[in-house]
Amino acid sequence: xxxxxxxxxxxxxxxxxxxxxxxxxxxxxxxxxxxxxxxxxxxxxxxxxxxxxxxxxxxxxxxxxxxxxxxxxxxxxxxxxxxxxxxxxxxxxxxxxxxxxxxxxxxxxxxxxxxxxxxxxxxxxxxxxxxxxxxxxxxxxxxxxxxxxxxxxxxxxxxxxxxxxxxxxxxxxxxxxxxxxxxxxxxxxxxxxxxxxxxxxxxxxxxxxxxxxxxxxxxxxxxxxxxxxxxxxxxxxxxxxxxxxxxxxxxxxxxxxxxxxxxxxxxxxxxxxxxxxxxxxxxxxxxxxxxxxxxxxxxxxxxxxxxxxxxxxxxxxxxxxxxxxxxxxx
Amino acid sequence: xxxxxxxxxxxxxxxxxxxxxxxxxxxxxxxxxxxxxxxxxxxxxxxxxxxxxxxxxxxxxxxxxxxxxxxxxxxxxxxxxxxxxxxxxxxxxxxxxxxxxxxxxxxxxxxxxxxxxxxxxxxxxxxxxxxxxxxxxxxxxxxxxxxxxxxxxxxxxxxxxxxxxxxxxxxxxxxxxxxxxxxxxxxxxxxxxxxxxxxxxxxxxxxxxxxxxxxxxxxxxxxxxxxxxxxxxxxxxxxxxxxxxxxxxxxxxxxxxxxxxxxxxxxxxxxxxxxxxxxxxxxxxxxxxxxxxxxxxxxxxxxxxxxxxxxxxxxxxxxxxxxx
Numbered sequence: 001x002x003x004x005x006x007x008x009x010x011x012x013x014x015x016x017x018x019x020x021x022x023x024x025x026x027x028x029x030x031x032x033x034x035x036x037x038x039x040x041x042x043x044x045x046x047x048x049x050x051x052x053x054x055x056x057x058x059x060x061x062x063x064x065x066x067x068x069x070x071x072x073x074x075x076x077x078x079x080x081x082x083x084x085x086x087x088x089x090x091x092x093x094x095x096x097x098x099x100x101x102x103x104x105x106x107x108x109x110x111x112x113x114x115x116x117x118x119x120x121x122x123x124x125x126x127x128x129x130x131x132x133x134x135x136x137x138x139x140x141x142x143x144x145x146x147x148x149x150x151x152x153x154x155x156x157x158x159x160x161x162x163x164x165x166x167x168x169x170x171x172x173x174x175x176x177x178x179x180x181x182x183x184x185x186x187x188x189x190x191x192x193x194x195x196x197x198x199x200x201x202x203x204x205x206x207x208x209x210x211x212x213x214x215x216x217x218x219x220x221x222x223x224x225x226x227x228x229x230x231x232x233x234x235x236x237x238x239x240x241x242x243x244x245x246x247x248x249x250x251x252x253x254x255x256x257x258x259x260x261x262x263x264x265x266x267x268x269x270x271x272x273x274x275x276x277x278x279x280x281x282x283x284x285x286x287x288x289x290x291x292x293x294x295x296x297x298x299x300x301x302x303x304x305x306x307x308x309x310x311x312x313x314x315x316x317x318x319x320x321x322x323x324x325x326x327x328x329x330x
Numbered sequence: 331x332x333x334x335x336x337x338x339x340x341x342x343x344x345x346x347x348x349x350x351x352x353x354x355x356x357x358x359x360x361x362x363x364x365x366x367x368x369x370x371x372x373x374x375x376x377x378x379x380x381x382x383x384x385x386x387x388x389x390x391x392x393x394x395x396x397x398x399x400x401x402x403x404x405x406x407x408x409x410x411x412x413x414x415x416x417x418x419x420x421x422x423x424x425x426x427x428x429x430x431x432x433x434x435x436x437x438x439x440x441x442x443x444x445x446x447x448x449x450x451x452x453x454x455x456x457x458x459x460x461x462x463x464x465x466x467x468x469x470x471x472x473x474x475x476x477x478x479x480x481x482x483x484x485x486x487x488x489x490x491x492x493x494x495x496x497x498x499x500x501x502x503x504x505x506x507x508x509x510x511x512x513x514x515x516x517x518x519x520x521x522x523x524x525x526x527x528x529x530x531x532x533x534x535x536x537x538x539x540x541x542x543x544x545x546x547x548x549x550x551x552x553x554x555x556x557x558x559x560x561x562x563x564x565x566x567x568x569x570x571x572x573x574x575x576x577x578x579x580x581x582x583x584x585x586x587x588x589x590x591x592x593x594x595x596x597x598x599x600x601x602x603x604x605x606x607x608x609x610x611x612x613x614x615x616x617x618x619x620x621x622x623x624x625x626x627x628x629x630x631x632x633x634x635x636x637x638x639x640x641x642x643x644x645x646x647x648x649x650x651x652x653x654x
Contacts, residue, residue, distance in 0.1 A: 067403070101436025110435035117402065117439065122426045128392045129427060132399020132407075139355065139381065139405055146399075159422070162392030169387065323437040324471045326495040 010218065015276075015285040018060075018217050020294045022052040022273050025076035027298045028085060031306065032075065032092065032106075036252055040309075041092045043105050044121075046073040050247030053272035054179050055080045057220025058147065058240070061228040065115065067146040069130040072107035072121040077149055082114040085305035095312025102315055103323060123184075124150060124157035127176070131163050134172040138235075145173040145231050153184025155201060156192055164205040167237040174237040175227050176202065179214065181246040186258035202239035214242030215272045247271070336478075337507040339485030340370050340446075343516065344408065347492050348378055351406060354492060357384035357393055358410030367412045368448060368507050394420035394445065398428045398497075401443040406492050411447040414463045414501065428497040429472030443498075444491045450503040450540040450590055451638055457626035460634075462590040464501040464539070465597035468568040474498045475567040476521055477539035481511035483565060486519025494521070501567075503540025503590075521566055524574035530560035533648050534578040536601060537588035538564040541639050545588050548644035559648060567597060575601060576609045583614040586647045588639050593621040618647045 029049050035041045048055070051073075059080040062068070070077040078088055083099050091098025092106050100110045100119070108119040117133065120126035130148035137144055154160050155178065167174045178198050182189050189196050202209035208230065212223040220242055227238035245267035249256050256264075268274075280286040334342070347354045355378075356371065362385040365372035375383040386393040390411060397407040411417045417424065424445065431439045451460035468475045474496060478484045484502070491498040498521070527542060528549050537545040542563050549559040562578045564571065579585055585605065589598035598619040605617060623637045 069399075096436075098436070100434060100438070103436045104434045108434040110438050112435070112438045117399075118431075118434065120427070122422055125395070125422060125426055128395020128423060129399035129402070131392065132396035132401070133403045134399075135396055136400040136403035136405045139353075139400070159391050159395065162387070162389035163395070165387055166389060166392045166396060170384075323433045323435075325432070325474070326440070329495065330490070330493045 010285070012285050015280045016290060016294070018056060018221075019273070019276060019280065019286060019291070020297070021056040021080060022217060022276065023294055024298050024301070025052045025055065025079055026273060028079060028302055028305075029075055031302050033248070033252070035092075035306070041106065042094070044072065044251050045106050046251050047248040048073050048076040050267065050271060051179055051181060051214065051244045052076055053217035053220050053276070054177065054214045054242040054244055055149070057217045058177055058224040060221045061224035062147060063144065065144045067115040067117055067133045067144070068149070069117045069126040069133065069146065070119060070149045071123070071126065071151060072119070073151070074109055074119050074149070075106070078109040078111065078116055081111070081116045083109060083111040083116050085301055086308035087111070089305040089309040090312045093309040093312060094314075095309060096315035097308070097312040101323070124154035124159040126150060127154065127159050127163035128166070130174050131167045131172050134167070134174045135170065138172060143232065145175060145228060147175040147177060149177045149179060151184065152178055152180040152182070152189055152198055153192070154178070155198055156184070164202060164207060164239075168205045168207050171236050173231045173235055175224070175231060176207070176237060176239045178239070178241045179244055180241055181244050183246070183250070183258065185250045186254070188258065199239060199241040207237050207239045209239035209241065211241040211243060214244030215270050215275060217272055217276050332513050333510045334481055334485070334513045335507065336481050336484045336509045336511070337368065337370050339481045339513060340488070340502065341372070341374070343485050343488035344371065344374060345377070347408070347488055348382060351492070353404065354406045354408065355382040355384065356408040356410060357386050357397065359386055359388055359412050361385060361410050366410070368504060370507070371410070390416055390419035391423055395423040395427065397443050397445070398423055398431070398441050401441045402431065402439055407443050408488075408492070409443060409445045411445060413459050413504075414447045414449040415458050415461055417447050417463065424467070424473070425470055429470050432496065433472060440495050441497050442492070442495050444488065444500060445497065446500045446502060448504040449501040450505060451622075451627045451634060452505050452540070454629055454631055454634060456629040460627035462622065464567055465589065465591040467499050468597055468600075472496065473568060474521065476500045477565060477567055478502065479506070479539050479542035479563050479565070481509065482514030482516065483519055485513055486516035487521055489516065490519065490521045501539060505540050509543070522571070524562055524564045524566065524571040526560060526578065527563045528559065528561040530558040530582065532558045532582060533584040533586065533652060534560045534562055534582045535586050535588060535644065535648065536562045536564065536575060536578070538567060539590070541588045541590050544639055544641045545644055547641040548648065551641060551645050552648055557648065557652060570601065570604065572604055572608065575605065579605060579609050580612050583612055584651050585617055586644060586651055587617070587619040588644055589619065589621050590639055591621060592624050593619070594624065596621055615651045615653070618651045620644050620647050
């Protein structure tokens, strides 16, 4: 593995956790894809498969009180932030037991108890929100941070530049994590950006930035821990570009005309789960029996989540106009 | 009772809110060192310091979005956007985040933010600084839209807006900032109801914001001819006070709506639709309205004047409705 594992406790237990969490996201989303074909899940469904090392690695560095703002490809982030698989699955079924009461769906998972603030489906729309969450913490003198995940497509939006400038200018405790999977839907990075080195853009705003192999969960964790420590130490934002790849289509409607099958296969060879498992086996940290145990635990959790979603109930249509404004005002 | 300018009343309301609640802060372009584009916030930086009176970069989307995020996290931001034309640069944040967050999250995330902005024409500022877009914002579920037209409302609407658990937009017609009037009792001001500004029995003139003065002037002219007009100030553009609209109509049975927005798809169109839906049988004459002409606001004074509602246009419309 690359990075600096010396700063991460790569105990057997920690290795098990990293593999468990990556596999958990993978299996959860494979189940989602299956349920989509069965029309249990509808609307847009954006899978994170291939990119699991980013959410899993970054979240190792976060505390429960830290806030997360993510994108419409956020099932993995929600799972990692502690949102129960049950309520995520129920949300995707559109049931009122879902983490957003069935009002949000796959793209708008929310759970304030776990400080998970969406689920934002406007590209770059979450960056100003993250800056604001951090501003409130600064004003209230709380020492927690906000982490904002977004794709490299967001870099083309004005809100990316406005928010980075504001966060640096006002010294806001935000960890910006760019999940660079090389394609904004079907548009390759070099077809949309004059400067394709994204971490260099952050540096323009005087934000310390780092690019890391986003297929290497340990490298991501090391970089994230370093960034979070620096944010706490300096009160300033940090930027982390994780170079990764989406194995599946952009959404369930994407025929993937914009990239070669060989390219996808080459990235799968470097897949974060395959790679970490191979390393952990060779290092003697994990064995096949561990993987079997993990898979069994995950299968149980997912079966339970699907049953929970299936057993969930539809919000009465009489409640249609709820959650537009407060039910009680002063 | 003391007379104040509209600007002073608004400034006083901001000061009071900041004194009473340390969670309240204000941010926007030139609100601090410059003293506010319309001088509303003049002196507040010295009084409250740069943490609470925050000059922002020219990044409407980022600072409005930051206000939304901050509101989601326990503080009470007042965001000032220089003019409503500039608010279009923040429309993504206002519409896709502020207005939807409570709903998308199934009621978990609330956005108690107040966004103030100047609106309206009449100052020869041409087609990028003169429009009245409050009617657009009144289209959006999840927002409360206010249009203080009097000094008392300028001083009184901010407090309840900050106390509201949901996003509130305040549209301040820029021609009103120098208007003077009684301070009134800001503590008695609500953000739910329309208000009768002139009692009358022959015709209802329904308006809001910067058009209230023109409408009252028109009512004065009509009175000289023996026509007794009632003037209803909507005050709250979303949600509309249907009861007040229908009540004045029940009394006068005739109506002209005055709206500085463009006619097509306007707030006036919505009010007319509601009257037709809910008060059709009380009408003794077709409805009429005075809106801005369907043209970007021109620079030349005579053309701008021709584009905007005026007392004369209101008088003419009222006479037509009354047939005299």
